[in-house]
Amino acid sequence: MSVTITIGGLAGSGKTTVSKLIVDQMGLRYVSMGSLFRQMADRRQMSLSDFGAYAEQHPEVDKEIDRKQSEIVGNEGVVLDSRLGGWLAHRKKTRTLKVWLRAETECRVQRIAGRDGLSYEETLAGIRARELSETKRYRAFYDIDLSDLRCYDLVVDTTHLEPGAIARAISTLASAFQ
Numbered sequence: 001m002s003v004t005i006t007i008g009g010l011a012g013s014g015k016t017t018v019s020k021l022i023v024d025q026m027g028l029r030y031v032s033m034g035s036l037f038r039q040m041a042d043r044r045q046m047s048l049s050d051f052g053a054y055a056e057q058h059p060e061v062d063k064e065i066d067r068k069q070s071e072i073v074g075n076e077g078v079v080l081d082s083r084l085g086g087w088l089a090h091r092k093k094t095r096t097l098k099v100w101l102r103a104e105t106e107c108r109v110q111r112i113a114g115r116d117g118l119s120y121e122e123t124l125a126g127i128r129a130r131e132l133s134e135t136k137r138y139r140a141f142y143d144i145d146l147s148d149l150r151c152y153d154l155v156v157d158t159t160h161l162e163p164g165a166i167a168r169a170i171s172t173l174a175s176a177f178q
Contacts, residue, residue: 002076003028003174004094006085009101010146011127012108014158014166018101019081021167026079026174031072033065033082040064049126052133062141083134087144090151097177099170100152103159153177 005028007019016032023030040061041051055061066088072080073089073096082088086098103111105127113123138144149155154173156166 003177004073004076004078004080004089004096005170005174006073006080006082006089006096006098007101007170008083008086008099008152009103009158010083010108011130012111013101013103014111014163015081015101017163018158018167018170019079021163022171022174023079025167025171028077028079031078031080031082033069033080033085035081036065036068047126049129049133052130052137056133056137056140059141062137083146084138084142084144086152087142097154097170097174098152100149100155101158101166102155103157107159 003026005022007015007022009015016034019030019032022028037051038048041048044051044054046054051061066084069080069082069085069088070092072078073085073092073094086096086100089096089098105124109120109124109127112118112127113120116123118126135146138146154170156169158166
């Protein structure tokens with residue numbers, strides 16, 4: 001299949017789950033920028049929150065991620081799991097189906113806490129720290145406000161929807177998108 005899909009959203013919105021289901025349904029290649037960020041944090045033995053704060057002072061972190069994303073955006077047969085992928089595709093004017101997933105904060109916290117075995121409070125604090133850091137970095141480095149969703153072709157609230165149904169709907173849209 002010759003489509004490129006970006007799946008964006010805040011932590012816990014379902015990006016990875018939905019992306020992997022789409023990959024399975026459509027036979028596309030999966031690339032996760034969040035995994036790259038986690039690997040970079042792990043190499044420095046830092047938590048995601050601490051690494052986000054570090055990245056605020058070290059633009060080379062985002063530049064490395066951007067370089068890799070820019071190589072991917074516009075390639076055919078890819079699902080890119082990335083908060084900024086939709087905006088990068090929009091700015092590059094590539095033929096890409098750009099999807100943003102959102103969910104209520106409480107839902108996102110519960111998903112992450114359950115997945116990572118953390119308390120609700122600990123997870124909420126981590127999410128807030130990451131989002132504050134990302135807001136600062138994305139505005140400073142890219143002039144992007146993640147609450148501005150106008151570049152996306154589809155915005156889905158995943159709070160009460162089953163991931164398989166969301167993936168099937170995106171796959172159907174992607175097939176028509178070509």
